Amino acid sequence: MADLSTFPITTRWPAANPDILQLYSTPTPNGVKVSIMLEETGLAYEPHFINIGQNETWGPEFLSLNPNGKIPAILDPHGPDGKPLALFESGAILIYLAEKTGQFLPTDGAARYETIQWVMLQMGGIGPMFGQLGFFHKFAGKEYEDKRPRDRYLNETKRLLGVLETRLAGREFIMGDEMTIADISIVGWIRALIGFYEAGELVGYDSLTALPAWFDRMMARPAVARGVDIPARP
Structure with missing residues (x-):
């Protein structure tokens, strides 16, 4: 032990x-x-x-x-x-x-680093931008009369969604036919954006096709469905 x-x-x-x-x-x-x-x-x-x-x-x-x-x-x-x-x-x-x-991480050198680069995009771009948009859209930020801060994060969120939409066109997952840590790093942020942050309409999520299809595939995985609620809240 x-x-x-x-x-x-x-x-x-x-x-x-x-x-x-x-x-x-x-x-x-x-x-x-x-x-x-x-x-x-x-x-x-x-x-x-x-x-x-x-x-x-x-x-x-x-x-x-x-x-x-x-x-x-x-x-x-x-x-x-x-x-x-x-x-x-x-x-x-x-x-x-x-x-x-x-x-969930390819061993091939090129594919390995390509997977890691998408994880880094989530950490450096998707997470911070989506989180700031959520603040200005749903929480205290919505009280600000000046909408330039919200719009700054809104525009960047839309741009990042476009990056994901383009990447996923014709692909099952970020890296192709197999799920990787790139998909795992991103799925919770899409779920929060259209769910908890209630920003789906604001960002035009329903106008996308490849990204929502990917999100549905991810959420249909039993392990993903379990993982989004762990640790359980008291």
């Missing part, structure tokens, strides 16, 4: 089974990337719900694992060389889990 007692986060969120991977997360667009990946790979793991509404990521226990104070983060008792590994940043976790399990 692995000993995780040296990791302070386990004092706040104890591991019922310290011999399997520990997930510290919330079912947000960033958080569900990892839960979907874990469900798809079949890797044994134990989810811990982190209440970001109550600022639990800013407590000393969580910060000991991720000094940036953001979900998701993992603690793998069987990391490289058999030693425990603490890891944060959803994109890094996806790559790590893909390499650990040998799934």
Whole structure:
């Protein structure tokens, strides 16, 4: 049995089974990337719900694992060389889990880096832009009389949707016939954009064809459908 007692986060969120991977997360667009990946790979793991509404990521226990104070983060008792590994940043976790399990990341050099570039597009573009649009469209930002901030993120979101629409034309998934971590990194953000953020009409989502078809294929996968609700909210 692995000993995780040296990791302070386990004092706040104890591991019922310290011999399997520990997930510290919330079912947000960033958080569900990892839960979907874990469900798809079949890797044994134990989810811990982190209440970001109550600022639990800013407590000393969580910060000991991720000094940036953001979900998701993992603690793998069987990391490289058999030693425990603490890891944060959803994109890094996806790559790590893909390499650990040998799934959802091509081993061919060119295809591998092409897949990673789409993950980076999600992290550097899709996530930040969609999130800011959601703020200005649904939350406090909608009270601003000056709509230029909202429109800035709206226009960039539309542009990024166009990039995805073009990429997916004639393809089942981002990389072709097989799902990869690129698809896993993006699906939660599309779901949030048209669902939680209620911005589907604003961005003209129904005018697209390839992207909605891809999204429906992704959400029809049982592991994806499970992953978007993990960890379960109390």
